[in-house]
Amino acid sequence: MEIKNFRAIHDKELIYELIEEGEHVCQDFKFSISDSRKIARSIAAFANNQGGRLLVGVKDNGNIAGIRSEEEFYMIEQAAEMYCKPAQKVKQTLYSIDGKYVLLVSIAKSSIPVMAQDDNRRWLPYYRIADENIQVPELMLKVWKASKKRHSVFSFSDSETKMLSYISRVEYATVEGIAKEMHMSLSSTEDAVVSLCSMGVLQFVYHEGEWRISAAEQ
Numbered sequence: 001m002e003i004k005n006f007r008a009i010h011d012k013e014l015i016y017e018l019i020e021e022g023e024h025v026c027q028d029f030k031f032s033i034s035d036s037r038k039i040a041r042s043i044a045a046f047a048n049n050q051g052g053r054l055l056v057g058v059k060d061n062g063n064i065a066g067i068r069s070e071e072e073f074y075m076i077e078q079a080a081e082m083y084c085k086p087a088q089k090v091k092q093t094l095y096s097i098d099g100k101y102v103l104l105v106s107i108a109k110s111s112i113p114v115m116a117q118d119d120n121r122r123w124l125p126y127y128r129i130a131d132e133n134i135q136v137p138e139l140m141l142k143v144w145k146a147s148k149k150r151h152s153v154f155s156f157s158d159s160e161t162k163m164l165s166y167i168s169r170v171e172y173a174t175v176e177g178i179a180k181e182m183h184m185s186l187s188s189t190e191d192a193v194v195s196l197c198s199m200g201v202l203q204f205v206y207h208e209g210e211w212r213i214s215a216a217e218q
Contacts, residue, residue, distance in 0.1 A: 006073065008096035015095050015102050018055060019062045023131040026052040031059050033072040033079075037117050040083035043107050044116040045126040045133035047088055051109035052128060057102040066100030076105055085115040085123055113144045129206045137204075137211050139175065139190055146198035159184075163192060164215070167202065172212035 023029055026046070033039055033056055046052035056076070057067040073092060080088040091106040115123040118135070125136040125144075156164065159182065166181050167173045179189040193213060196202040203216040 006070065006094045008094040008101060010096050012095070012097045015055070015064075015097055015104070018053075018104075019058060019064075022062065023060070025128050025130055026050055028052070028054050028131065029058040029060055029062070030054050030056045031065055032056070032068055033075045036075045036079040037083050037121075039076060040079040040116040041118075041126045041133050043080055043088055043090060044084055044114040045128040046107040047084075047110040047114040048125060048136070049109070049128040052107050054105040054107070055102060056105060057100065064097055064100055064102060066097075067103050072103060076103075083117055086112070088114060113141060127206075134206060134211075139193065140197075140204045140211060142190075142194045143197040143204065146194055160192065160196065164196070164201065167213060168215050172205065172207045172214055174210075174212060178213070 018027065019029075021027060026049075028042055028046075030039070030042075039054075042054060054076075056072060057065055059065055076090065076092060080090045088107065088110070090108075093104045093106070095102045095104060113125050113136075115125050118124050125141050126133045127136050128134075163178060163182055166178065170177070175186060175189050175193060178184075178193070179186050182189065184192075193202060197204065197213075197216075200216050202213055204211050205214050206212075207214075
């Protein structure tokens with residue numbers, strides 16, 4: 001295949017080194033790009049974590065298939081600018097590898113939550129966990145938006161102290177479980193969790209396929 005409008009870099013050693021890493025929290029392989037909305041979820045997930053990169057034209061097993069057409073450049077651009085909210089700037093670099101082309105897409109970490117559309121075109125946040133893009137619960141998004149300053153000294157109410165003790169005991173808690181234990185309404189429990197998470201005392205963790213609340217690592 002000939003790529004007419006883009007200049008390719010001949011550095012197969014770099015691409016092979018990246019492929020050797022496999023898919024992980026900062027890297028994903030894409031055989032091809034056929035859906036801008038779907039690839040926007042990957043961009044959002046990387047941006048909401050540490051940033052990352054896509055290797056387009058690489059199969060899940062690490063074999064290089066090569067991109068199919070220049071259209072994939074434009075679909076990624078569309079995904080970042082039209083189907084991410086706020087729009088993201090990504091860097092696309094084309095590499096020529098033994099007669100095939102691999103597209104390296106670099107995504108920067110965002111300082112604010114990035115949303116993408118799900119299959120029903122709802123704007124939702126995503127987060128990169130291991131080699132998966134996971135939808136973020138609404139409560140976790142509230143924590144991101146709270147952005148309270150952390151202090152070195154904390155003063156907790158009796159109910160907050162009991163809540164922290166319960167969460168430490170069960171290790172991975174749910175909002176429903178906390179509310180039941182504390183005899184609180186769900187809305188009050190959610191407010192308390194958001195407050196304690198935004199202060200860095202609690203955190204959301206993805207445990208056994210579900211988002212849970214646990215004590216933050218100090």
